[in-house]
Amino acid sequence: PFIFPMFIMGGAFIPELLPPKPIESNVSYETSYITDTIDVIDNERAVTETLRDFHQKTGICPHVLTLSHDDWVRYDSLENYSLEKYYDMFYDEEHFLLVYSEYYYEDDDYLDWSWECIIGDDTIKILSDSKMDKFNDDFYEELSRSSTPLSDDLIAMFSDAETRFMKGGGDIEGALATITFMLIWGGVVGVGIISTISGFITSR
16 A cells, blocks of 8 residues: 555656657547637638648647637636537537637727637647646737737647647656655655564564
């Protein structure tokens, strides 16, 4: 019982350090990558090609949904709306849904935007927490550059899937913390085992 937890922790973190394998989908469906309800994606063809390439390399089917603030405001949060929308649109756990919203404040001449990412359970081995945190940080930086259209921002985020999502590494800080704990715990258990064996030999 003292040694077994070390194997459990090692088995949980070691796979995250290795490059993930693309999802082998058993789901057959008509593939549509964009639902642009507010006409903000000006180069839909290029974005579609990028999303299709992402799908082929990861096995995860991405979908970008754009809408106005009024479409989801009654749901209290964009996250609640996006989660419900995921299960309205898809019947599997292999999709990556990015919901993008805009609201224009006429009085201040200011455009406010927000987004939410909903991922299926089967995508978590590739779209880990650390990779999605990095994705959201980078997407914020892309959107903050008001000089670039949304099409270019989406292409920048979903292109080069091998580098962004298919590399090993995972949560390095968490893995190092776990390895450190395993070494300390292993040392304590090792000393206890040696002490017990030594005491047994001495008593004999």
